[in-house]
Amino acid sequence: MATITKRSEDYSKWYQELVIKAGLAEPSEVRGCMIIKPYGFAIWEKIQAYLDRRFKETGHQNAYFPIFIPKSFFSKEAEHVEGFAKEAAVVTHYRLKNSPDGKGVIVDPEAKLEEEYIVRPTSETIIWNTYRNWIQSYRDLPILINQWANVVRWEMRTRLFLRTSEFLWQEGHTAHETADEALAEARQMLEVYREFAENLLAVPVIAGSKSPSERFAGAIETFTIEGLMQDGKALQMGTSHFLGQNFAKAFDVKFLNRDGKQEYVWATSWGVSTRLIGALIMTHSDDNGLVLPPKIAPLQxxxxxxxxxxxxxxxxxxxxxxxxxxxxxxxxxxxxxxxxxxxxxxxxxxxxxxxxxxxxxxxxxxxxxxxxxxxxxxxxxxxxxxxxxxxxxxxxxxVQIQNDIFQRALDYRQKHTYYVDSWEEFKQRIEEGGFVLAHWDGTDETEARIKELTKATIRVLPVEEIKEQGKDLLTGKLSERRVVFARAY
RNA sequence: CGGGGUGUAGCGCAGUCCGGUUAGCGCGCCUGCUUUGGGAGCAGGAGGUCCCGAGUUCGAAUCUCGGCACCCCGACCA
CATH class of the missing domain: 3.40.50.800 (Anticodon-binding domain)
Incomplete structure (x- = not known):
């Protein structure tokens, strides 16, 4: 009899058993990598179909870039390399040969690559290296491209769908004439994600900006949608980045602008991954198993x-x-x-x-x-x-079920969203789980200190700002708005 | 990468402390009959490099040494 652990007994165990027993995915022989089974992949295909349509409706086209990225590309953008260096899979050789003892094969030492390749953890570098050749004038802009791909980040600890060494995602990479246009693009795609999460997945999310310390490596501004899972932890479900001219400068991508002057191109990138399936599971399901919103259910x-x-x-x-x-x-x-x-x-x-x-x-x-x-x-x-x-x-x-599921998740989130003004209450609420709306003095130091003391991070500075005068919980310094704190996956 | 734990049938486990018939149990699987309104019953059957390697011993799943893998908890991250 296939019964699963109750959420109240062991949430993590419940999650893992559910993923496996519902036939969504299973661990593989490769450390940290999962096998997505037909039922799980069918959900991913629904996600793809919806988003792909939305991307095209907003003017984007699909393309494909190589999975291997020359190592040197990574050193061109300083913050970017720092962000991904610790989890890079590196290709060093291109050939095997029979081992001398006759047992199996070994890597042929003769076949060492001149320059190693990195298995892409994200494609900004190779794409911007390519865009250099595609862009000469403002007439070549904007470039609005999306790629459906797999990426590899060599994570220390993995969990099915939520964090795997290899995962499937889409990554949009756009190039624009002006900062305003690029920012508008990044915001537009955030809105596509928000609408998708709420309407298709029935997962209520808070859309907004990341604090500087939580930004994507190489971004000027990172936008995010954040969901609240049933165990009170936050899950980042999608990000959209305004990259400024950072990658254009790193890869020397200039264009002749309308005033006849050379200028660096403005960029965005944005992505969601198979992690969304984890969000779907942890938002709606119960002790009897999965609860799928009708719009995403492979079988209705x-x-x-x-x-x-x-x-x-x-x-x-x-x-x-x-x-x-x-x-x-x-x-x-x-x-x-x-x-x-x-x-x-x-x-x-x-x-x-x-x-x-x-x-x-x-x-x-x-x-x-x-x-x-x-x-x-x-x-x-x-x-x-x-x-x-x-x-x-x-x-x-x-239709009713789709709405009710969303409403139930929204009710849960509202019940677990707290306005907090004292440090003592903050610690307690974070310990219990949920979104905590509190004042923050805006400094990296305070944010880091709070994380150290409570394991809570700033998940999002909501688009719909909660503007009011207040004081930072820890330092007592003045603050103009509340931000969302939570423990996160 | 630190702390803890576990490797025995497809899955979940017992047996290991204290070495000794043919390595068990539940679920699942196969065959047959009876069943079917909330995980059916009976009968028969198949299925094992006991994680790997070395050692101790008349004899190792069990003891010793070495290795590997996975899981959980931390730190890092979509």
Whole structure:
């Protein structure tokens, strides 16, 4: 019997078991890397499909750059190299040969590369090195490109989806004439992410800026969307960076501007990763398994037949045909699970574990009463409905579930968001978990001190500013606005 | 990279302290029959380099030494 650890017993264990038992992913033989299984990948494909459409609607095109980046590229932007040096996978050789003792193969020492390659942890450097050749005048701008790719960051400690050594993501890299235009782009993409997180994933997020110490390596400004997980920890779900002219200067990318003068190009980059699947799980799921918002669920409706004899199964099969047809006509994905080797009870539990939003059960009782039993995954509520307009009922129900799941997550976040003005209360709230809105004097030193004392970091300076006079909790210095503190993944 | 823990069937574990028949148990898997409205029952069956290497011994899953891997907790990070 596949039961999972309760969240209240061990949240981390619950998470890992859920990922594995729901069939989303599993650890691999390669340290820190995961195997994304079909069910998990189907969720990623839904994420990709939605975002890809939004990127194109906002004027971007897809392209692809090499996975290997010459080592020298990294040294060109000082902060950037510092940010990624500690977790770089390096390619040093290009050939193997049979080992002298006849057992297996060894790296051929003769085949050492002149210059090592870094397996990309992110692609700014190779892309900006390329943009140099693409840009001569303001007429070549803007360049609006996105890449779907895998990247590698050699992390010390990994967790399925949340942090793996290799992960899948998209990275947008744009080049602009002016600072204002680049900033507007970075903000626009943040808004794309926010809308996507809330509407598709049903995960409420706070959008805003990072504090200087939390910025992307090489960025002037980093925007972020931050979610609050069920254990009270924050999760960064997407970032969008205004890179200023840093990479243009590092890679000497200039253009002739409208005044006929040479100027460095302005840049942005922005990305979200397979980590989003972790956010999805930790925001909505419960002790029975996954709870998937209908818009992201690979399978939205499952029909489970309940029968004694095979003739009964045949009758049910016929009985549900119009339902299946009706649902498909509305673009709803549906599966009729007529597997004879599993009992209905087993199937109920299995589809709850997998988070299928709606389950329809059909047995002799229903056929007699011209009805079906419809159960929703989020509330586990079951109701009987007439068979005639099931498609419409389910269609509405899916919308309802999507909204309810979002609302529930929002309620949770609001219940765990605190306005705090004293150091004692701050420590206590951080310990309990949640977002803590507090005043901050704006210095790196205070931020670092708070982190040291409480493990809390500034997650975000919200776009919708909470402007008011106040005093920093620790130093008592004046502050103009509240910022969001939390412990984070 | 520091502290702790664990490696025995596909998965979860017992056995290890105190060496000794043929290495067990639960789940899963296969076959058959009966079942099917919340993880079915019975019967039969398949499945093991006991993490790797060396040593001690008549004899090692068990003791000794060395190695490797993974997990958890910290520090670092999407």
């Amino acid at each position: 409706v499952v029909i489970v037949p309940i029968y004694k004899k095979t003739e009964q199964l045949e009758q049910i099969t016929e009985y549900v045909q119009p339902i299946i047809k009706g649902l498909r006509a509305k673009g709803i994905t549906v599966k009729f699970d007529n597997d004879n080797n599993k009992t209905p009870g087993w199937k109920f539990n299995e589809y709850e574990l997998k988070g299928v939003p709606v389950r329809i059960a059909v047995g002799p009782r229903d056929m007699k009463g011209r009805s079906v039993e419809i159960a929703r995954r989020d509330t586990l509520e079951k109701k009987t409905y007439p068979v005639d307009n099931v498609a419409e009922i389910v269609d509405n129900l899916l």
